[in-house]
Amino acid sequence: MSTKKEKVRTLLDRHGETYAEEAGIxxxxxxxxxxxxxxxxxxxxxxxxxxxxxxxxxxxxxxxxxxxxxxxxxxxxxxxxxxxxxxxxxxxxxxxxxxxxxxxxxxxxxxxxxxxxxxxxxxxxxxxxxxxxxxxxGPTGADIFCREVQGVWPVLAPFVDEKATQGARRLGLPTTPARLASYVEEDEMPHLVSGCVRAALSKAVTDDVLHG
Structure with a gap:
């Protein structure tokens, strides 16, 4: 069974693209x-x-x-x-x-x-x-903005919204911001949280990290 550290690295490597990056920002x-x-x-x-x-x-x-x-x-x-x-x-x-x-x-x-x-x-x-x-x-849009911008607005970091928390839970990772952030460098946190969101939205992503 993969350790939490191994799962985090797999998640970052395979599914860590932020939504800002996906949109070309x-x-x-x-x-x-x-x-x-x-x-x-x-x-x-x-x-x-x-x-x-x-x-x-x-x-x-x-x-x-x-x-x-x-x-x-x-x-x-x-x-x-x-x-x-x-x-x-x-x-x-x-x-x-x-x-x-x-x-x-x-x-x-x-x-x-x-x-x-x-x-x-x-x-x-x-x-x-x-x-x-x-x-x-609204609240969801504000969370999305903060989740993505935390890499350049340190005052918000570490920021983990509800959807990212769902994904982290699916993957067996910590769900509190400080504990989840302890597995990555500061500049990797937006990527980790985005990966967790992708896991929450896609069973295929979750299975890839857990069993791929």
């Missing part, structure tokens, strides 16, 4: 990639396949909608069309509206720079509360 503590991650978190929080959400995000970015200003400058129909190309059709019209409204809020309140949101929030509780003021970002 070169995540850094800079305004544009942070906003791109916010958009992705919104898309991922809907009841839709994660692969569809990342594809829709990629289509929005390919259409040039990578900043709050560009999103605000786009038309509702342009946003709907981009979401449609990503097969994000079930929620496309409502999401297109929320993307415009959210971008306007981020631009007006934080000068298009989510680092200002982080500084205003101060800690994990404050940051997650402010994130949920953005249209389309």
């Amino acid at each position: 070169n995540l850094a503590d800079k305004p544009m990639p942070l906003y791109q991650l916010l958009v992705l978190a919104m898309l991922l929080s809907a009841r839709i396949r994660a692969s569809t959400a990342t594809q829709a995000a990629t289509e929005l970015y390919s259409a040039g909608l990578r900043t709050p200003q560009k999103m605000c400058d786009s038309t509702w129909r342009q946003r709907v069309a981009a979401l449609g190309r990503g097969h994000y059709r079930r929620y496309d019209e409502r999401t297109a509206t929320m993307l415009g409204d959210g971008a306007d809020l981020v631009r007006r309140r934080w000068g298009s720079d989510l680092r200002r949101l982080r500084d205003e929030g101060g800690d994990r509780t404050g940051i997650t509360e402010l994130l949920q003021e953005v249209p389309g970002i």
Whole structure:
């Protein structure tokens, strides 16, 4: 039977791609990639396949909608069309509206720079509360954003949301953030948590780590 350390390494090697990476985001503590991650978190929080959400995000970015200003400058129909190309059709019209409204809020309140949101929030509780003021970002979306951004926002680390906890439990790994984080370097934590989420969403991933 694999040890916890061996399972963590297998999970990282085979299923440790973050959702930001899957969507083509070169995540850094800079305004544009942070906003791109916010958009992705919104898309991922809907009841839709994660692969569809990342594809829709990629289509929005390919259409040039990578900043709050560009999103605000786009038309509702342009946003709907981009979401449609990503097969994000079930929620496309409502999401297109929320993307415009959210971008306007981020631009007006934080000068298009989510680092200002982080500084205003101060800690994990404050940051997650402010994130949920953005249209389309509820508790799930805030958790997704924090889960992915913890590598560049150390104030949030270690962050393990409910879905990642489910995956860790499936794999027989610790479910408390500090204990789970003890198995990896700081910069690997987003990858480990993403792997746990993938295990929660896919029995095939779980079986691959446990029996592959």
